Amino acid sequence: MIRPIEHDPMFLAQKSSAASKADRQVGQDLLDTFQAHRQNCIGMAANMIGQLKAIIVIDFVPQPLLMYNPQIIQHADPYETSEGCLSLEGKRPTTRFRQITVVFYDQDFNKRILKLSDLYAEIVQHEVDHINGVLI
Numbered sequence: 001m002i003r004p005i006e007h008d009p010m011f012l013a014q015k016s017s018a019a020s021k022a023d024r025q026v027g028q029d030l031l032d033t034f035q036a037h038r039q040n041c042i043g044m045a046a047n048m049i050g051q052l053k054a055i056i057v058i059d060f061v062p063q064p065l066l067m068y069n070p071q072i073i074q075h076a077d078p079y080e081t082s083e084g085c086l087s088l089e090g091k092r093p094t095t096r097f098r099q100i101t102v103v104f105y106d107q108d109f110n111k112r113i114l115k116l117s118d119l120y121a122e123i124v125q126h127e128v129d130h131i132n133g134v135l136i
Contacts, residue, residue: 001029002036003049007087009135012047016131019046019053019068021109026051027066034064041086043123045130048087056127058120067104070128073113074101075121083126083136094136096122 006012019026026046034044034057046055054069075097082091100121103113116124129136 001032003029003033003051005033005037005086006048006050009088011050012087012130013133013135014047014052015133016045016047016052016054019055019105023051023053023055023068024107026053027055027057027068027107030055030057031064031066034059037086038064042119043127044086045127047130054131056124056131058123058127060120066107067102067124068106068109070102070104070124070131072100072102072125072128075099075125081122083122085126085136088135092136096125100124102128 030046033049042059044057046053056070057064057066077098078095081096082093084091099117101115102124106112126136
């Protein structure tokens with residue numbers, strides 16, 4: 001189900017709790033909402049649809065990648081950038097890393113580890129900030 005986008009900074013600044021198999025519908029709603037906004041965004045976190053669960057989705061080739069409980073376990077090569085967000089107006093400066101390793105659970109709740117770089121790494125970092133209550 002497509003959900004409305006949350007814009008309240010007080011809500012978005014709250015840390016999300018761990019997701020479980022019981023939160024699969026939240027994941028599906030996040031995916032549906034992301035698909036509806038895909039022209040305007042490249043990633044989304046569950047708090048952006050009003051759900052404080054550690055679930056993100058990123059625009060990945062060949063299809064969007066849903067991640068439950070993502071954690072960045074390694075990072076390298078920092079750089080400065082400016083990012084926008086579908087939930088908040090404007091752009092804000094931030095430090096990101098060109099390479100990351102992220103551990104997460106996929107849609108079937110199988111543990112996965114991915115090494116990502118450049119734009120994919122930046123998207124995951126932005127969305128992980130969201131689930132940690134960091135406003136960017």
